[in-house]
Amino acid sequence: MQSNSHTQDASPVSGETAAPMHAIDVIRKKRDRGSLSEAEIRFMVRGAASESIPMEQLSAWLMACWLNGLALEEIRALTVAMRDSGVKFDSSRLEKVTVDKHSTGGVGDKTSFLVAPIAAACGLAVPMISGRALGHTGGTLDKLEAIPGYRTALTLEEFEAVIVECGAAIVSQTPALVPADRVLYALRDRTGTVESPGLICASILSKKLAAGLNALVLDVKTGSGAFLRKREDADYLAALMVATAEAAGTRTVAVMTDMSQPLGHAAGNWIELVESVDLLSGKRPSQSEDLRELSLILAGWMVYLGGKASSAEEGYGKAETTLRDGSALKHFYAMVAAQGGDVSAFDDPAGFHKPGATFVLKAKQTGWIAAMDTTALGWAVQRLGAGREKAGEPVDAHAGIDFHKRRGDFVTAGEPLATLYATNESLLAEPIALIEGALTFSGVAPEAVMLVSRVFTRDEAVAFLGAV
Structure with a gap:
């Protein structure tokens, strides 16, 4: 330190x-x-x-x-x-290349639980400092704390020890590490000032740069579930963060990814972890294929920037190998245990999952799901009990939504659209209305949307900003 x-x-x-x-x-x-x-x-x-x-x-x-x-x-x-508002993590003692990934936030966005152990299994160190639920998006820390005993608030000495032992650690910023962001992050959530490229850039990069990173992969969301819905705003934010981080000496790329629907099939806390562990275990459920693909793309860039592959494509292949041979899952369980988490909860994930109320939402009409207002779906997840209205409020580990249908699916009236898990029955009405209002049905199938639409490297970011 x-x-x-x-x-x-x-x-x-x-x-x-x-x-x-x-x-x-x-x-x-x-x-x-x-x-x-x-x-x-x-x-x-x-x-x-x-x-x-x-x-x-x-x-x-x-x-x-x-x-x-x-x-x-x-x-x-x-x-x-x-x-520089607090102490900074000295990563040089790790004697490994340090890499990280950060997402600008989405619904069902759980790639951290995949890319961190994948990168660690490839021989890199991943000091990941994450946040809590912000606006309509879930929080990585809130999800991890659904695991009994998992500690997100580690000292920097404990943080370093977990990385040395497991290759990765996912923690919150401590009172000593980037204390200004801890205060301003919570205020932005409560004052309607989240969707600002400059404030988002400073918040994300201050934490990442304080972690002493050698390389960083940014997952910048686009579409109806992104904080910045206008594509030009999202491109500007991506270029801005790449140029700012590169100027500070951290090799960085930004991957522009689709958030026009939830990522994977689960959105909440515990249920997102279960979906992630399924993929880490080598399973390939069709409703999780976009999550698996995006995680491998992001991890591929991490492996490449970390010097463990000659290209992002080669990095993708090495990342996929860790899913097939079980090494990524091994690193995930080791990290959870090192941070106090009870990994036995994953032995019977369905048995551990005990929501206060469950409701199966069925389609009222027949047709293709042509579009989703993913921001509205995110608010539905939060208001089931998975998020918070005020900073410091507890969240329900078991609240969330399991989506059975996706954008582009053909649905018959009466078919299940989603299963809702709430803290109690009184919280179901608003999320049901939000989901029903968020789906647009059509008589024709919608055009496919690319999962990754663009990648900003340093040179592309500088050129883009110079043209703005």
Whole structure:
């Protein structure tokens, strides 16, 4: 672990005056569409980390940033300031190439549970710092905590020990690691300021860069379930994150992936883990094929950027081998056990699954499922009890939705569309209405949508940003 001198250093950056700063002045400046200096951004980030700036002022600042946008220089300054708001993980002692994957968030998005052990099985180290449910998307940490005993809050020393033993660890940011993001992440969820490319970029990369990564693969979602629904916004975010991370010395690519329907068949907490373990065990259920394919594509890039393959395609092949020979599953179980989780829960996953209420939703009409409002489906999952309305609220490990039909399927009236698992029966009505409103039926089959539509490398990202 290396200490961060910026955390306690209140001196201005070079070229700035030593005049005292006030949060209200920074808020007004951004509200009036001014460009913030590095010193002003660092001041606000320090205030968030130390909680010396009131939450209402941080909320107003976030809203001003959301409404008026952030320039490239502001985004880079915000990313670095947040990265440097606490201690940083020294990955050099691992004596392995460190790689990670991060998704911008989706419904049923559980690739972390596959790519982390796959990459570890290929000889890489995966220090994965993840988040909780945000908006309509589920949280990796909430899902892992459905495993009895699994600890996400590790010290950096424990974090390192798990990686040394298992090759991968998936944890939350500690109070010492990127403390500014811990505060701002929760505030964005409660103030309607999630969907900002600049704020998303800084939040994601500050955690990843603080983990001392050598390489990073970004999974940037597009379509009806993405935070940024406009394709040009998603492309901008992808290019922005690649260029920002590369400038900080981390080899990075962004893979643009489809979120016009849930990924795989399960969306929730425990049920997503079960689907992931099925794939890690070598099973290939048809409703999980998109999840398997995307996980192998992302892992292939991780293996390639980590120097264990000569191309992403070769990396894909090596990743698939770990599913077939069981080595990825072995690394997953080892990680779970090392972080206190009871792996015996997977011996009888159906028996462990005990939702408070279950409801099978059936189709009211016959036709092709032409489109899905995946954001609405995500809210349905959250409101069954899988998500939270306020930061710190508990989530139900057993809440979620098992989707029986997908976009492009032909459905006959009366056929099961999905099975809903809720904390109690009183929570079923709203999710049922959300699901029914989210599906568009047609008399003709819809055109197929590509799972991966584009990949941004460093050169492509720089060229894209230069043309914006």
